[in-house]
Amino acid sequence: MSILELKDIQTYYGGIHALKGISLKVEKGEIVTLIGSNGAGKSTALKTICGQVQPKSGSVLFNGKNISSQPAHVTAKTGIAHVPEGRRIFPRLTVKENLEMGAFAVKDKKAIQDRMEKVFHYFPRVKERLSQKGGTMSGGEQQMLAIGRALMSKPDLLLLDEPSMGLAPVIVEQIFDIITELNKEGMTILLVEQNAFQALQVAHRGYVIQTGEIVMSGQGSDLITNEQVREAYLA
Template sequence: MANENGTHFLELKQVESFYGKIQALNGIDLYINEGEIVTLIGSNGAGKSTTLKSISGQVQPKTGTILFDGTDITKNAPHQTALSGIAQVPEGRRIFPRLTVRENLQIGAFSVKDKKVVSERMERVFGYFPRLKERLEQKGGTMSGGEQQMLAIGRALMMKPKLLMLDEPSMGLAPIIVEQIFDIVKEMNKEGMTILLVEQNAFQALQIANRGYVIQTGSIVLEGKGSELMTNEQVREAYLA
């Protein structure tokens, strides 16, 4: 359902993005309503990460429009997009390995000057990830992959985003840790967080998503409710077999 004014919380209209002369996105149309979990699934190189990078400003779309919360953010630099309320957890986590958990989290709140607010946000992160509180003075690079993923998500939450974008959060993690991460994603959504989830683990993603899109070679080829895509023969053969 669209917002009261008839617009979507996030909307991509005919977005085309390139790496040099190589076209990565071919007229992407995609929308998210406030409070949804929407997943984008597809094989390696399909354009999933490029879609997130186009939203966050890391890749500037050549044509098309990206609207967020009623504002055109198509040409925003990454820091402007972050300040507008979009946080991205990148593929491969990319925490600062030589900094402590505390320092990594503080970097997530780079725009906040009030130390009390930073402390309150940190406590909120610990509510989702108690293990980070136990590791507060430990250097990020010495933690397990699962703990680093928790830290990467926690760092994004320190921005208090309106929209959280997760790029392959299950990559390289043991199944039991993947379950924990997805449970926390569901919990965050229940508490009001809007989430765009890029994930190769299509089964896990579609289980928790309100809606999903399937992307192939830079084009959206299927869209629908998560439950519908779970039973779609084309999706089952390509991603759930």
């Protein structure tokens, strides 16, 4: 059984048909990437999965359970963590307070501290800035904090939306190294990324989305050498 399966998802923003019957699967332990141009529906797919947007029809199955009509705060408690495009940290809260917000449903203080130590393992720089306001951090540091905040919920599935956006190449490399490390330690990841080359390098499998429809799928290594993909997204 797939950890995540989308079946014929139709999602609208008012009169705009954003997702036109997309279907995809993510198996436990995989990195799966969803690539496509701006406005193709990548972020909408993640928002539909985590409950921020309700599909008009179709099914979102998480560990075999239909969560299509489940509100986002309930989905967050059931094992899906979403790192949104633009990071969306709490700028006026300290780094520590941002991390604690990621564990809002956890009552055990020791468990919260243990999870925080795990975040520090991946992101030592976050530990150095615990008392700093989130909004005063650099873009790369904020991205690290956003991923760390998501990890505080100890998710079964991590949704990453454009983690490389606006970051210097050296920071992008660091972020993708962490994504790979998280996956090697067992984290299942669905990655939305406009930097298709970077995404396909780390992904086991990928889907290509155009104007709300899945037009191609395959192994990451196959898509990275596909002529159509190269011309459209890797040139």
